[in-house]
Amino acid sequence: MSAAYLKKNGDGTGHLMLGKVILRDLRWEKKPQHKKHQRKGWRHSLEMQRLREIEDIIRHRFNGPVPDPEGTDDRETCLDFVRVAALSLVPGQDMAMWCRVFAPWVTEADLLPITVEASKRRRMMRADGAAGLLHLTMTERLALKLKTIGAVDMKKAARTKFMKNRKREMDRKRDEQKRRAAGAKDRASFVAQSISAAKPWEALNMSRRTWYRKGKPEVGTSPSRVEVIGKCEAPVPPATGTVEAPHSMPVPSSSAARVARGEGLGDHPPAGLQGAEPHGSGALPDVSVEQRRNAA
Template identity: 35%
Template sequence: MRERPGHPTLFDQWDRIAARVAATRDAIEHEKKHGQGNRRHKGKRQAWSIDRQRLAEVQKVIHHRHGGACDTDDGPTYLRAAMPHLLRLYGGGDEGHGKIAGWCAVWLPTMPRADVSGAIEAAFRNDPPPLRADTLAELLNMRNDERTALSLRTIGAVDFTKADRQAERKRRDAAYRLAKRREEGATPRAQSAEQREPWKALNLSRRTYYRRLAAGTLPEAENASGTNSSAIVRSTYNPRRNGATAAGEGVPGPARETSPRQTVGAGGHTPGGKARAVPAGHARALPLPEGGFIEHPELFGSDDAWISLGSALDYAGGLMPPEVARAVRLAQRARAMTQEAVARQIGISRPQLANALQGRFGLSRSAAANLCAWLAAA
């Protein structure tokens, strides 16, 4: 390529581009180092760091205790607390040495220059790590009242441990959130919990509370304070009235009494069985012929057409004998009753009666007494 007089060559152009790129990178690194490139801090303000925070708090302690620079022999103590952060801010070498010495000249003027230079050289060799908040508190003998007055965040207190500070921080946060919720008009959590679970205040279970609420046996104040914001309370639905009961309006009538506990028969529990409140000896049924009833031979294949109830009435519980099961089936047919109706009069569920007739499970003594009373009903 022919070169013209006074015109730069192609290699000169590439050298200029590389120089501009290098200058741009150096400027970016300088801005990042001194905080100019941080989006949160525009202008000349430096970005936050733990080292600047700790150094500022050490300076605040010195100014608070001495009214300015340290004028006592406590200089080595303050220098030990600030030295790790001075190293991380100013670095090593002659430039860092000069900046650290300048900081000591401002804040520790009574400390001899030879001691300052020795401490800086030892720090360059050992590179000490920053002290923990509680360790620094013991070094500076920081009390909690002084720490609170100076609004220190990176220095602990000898009479206020880290666990205590965390608990205090949680308490302040909770108080702040409570005040904010009150300003927004929200219901306090304690009152909201009472509205959601009013049965706890009455020392009742949830089921008992709503049962008495539907029956109208709770006080008027409790009836009026429903758990829903609407005027209609779904929990007080009354199937007999085919609608919902308004808050504060109870259903007339006495409260339902609790059902008796289900007893265990000789053959154990019956799966899925539900106890019914039918006392022993109170079964009601249609009368049977005196002494027994007629069996159809073509249906059961028996030559004896007359069945007596004497042996069936001796049944006292447990697995049901075949003659008792046969008597129950014949009495059911003679009275034209369904198995559900028979079980209801005995006080057991239909699956219980079916399993007992098949010999799978036994009946309890109370259920057997109801069964015999139902067979012997005249």
């Protein structure tokens, strides 16, 4: 009995074989290794880009090739598509082959004068001239993202300024979307929620500068202007209840020295003279008022 073996092909694929029977197809397990094509010497062709844009206009307007104008008076208008394509002056372009795809109704008699005209030119038709033959508007130009064909309703100078402003606006919107995604607020919301719009200093009847200097006080009872509470600035006690002297009232250093010497604070007699008799010769005699008058 023969053993299974792997049969490899030149493109990188293979089969698991048992004699002449394929047990397993390894075509999808290992992709063929293609050599990467390098476009050496490739150069962008403005003429080829013009031709591709003409093809985009034809597909956009007719959803296929240019319709046969037989029996209508639009033959020259339809031939303008072939004329603009021929005047693109694409090197090596066979216009007969191109017409078979995009204008199959064109005859050799129609194509001959167009190719003769193109052979006499050294440069392709200008952007505004091509737009005039194709009746291309700025709206259609923007929709198809055309670059090498102008617009019949906007000259080159105005078109350049318009495109510059349009790019600036698109860049601004893209940057704004990035800022919104990062959590930034728009200008209108920021101004509506700002202090300048709220003006809390007007509710406190003060100027903006004073409001900032006082530490941005909130609307309500204004803070006391007294910073140090002295003896005469003790808080007023309530109407009912027991009056208690403040425990945190400071005592001046000179008063503390007088208390230590027993001299008192000045509003009470000294500690050693408490209960002493008043100064004088003694108690006054009990004399009535009439006796004093008679004596006088």
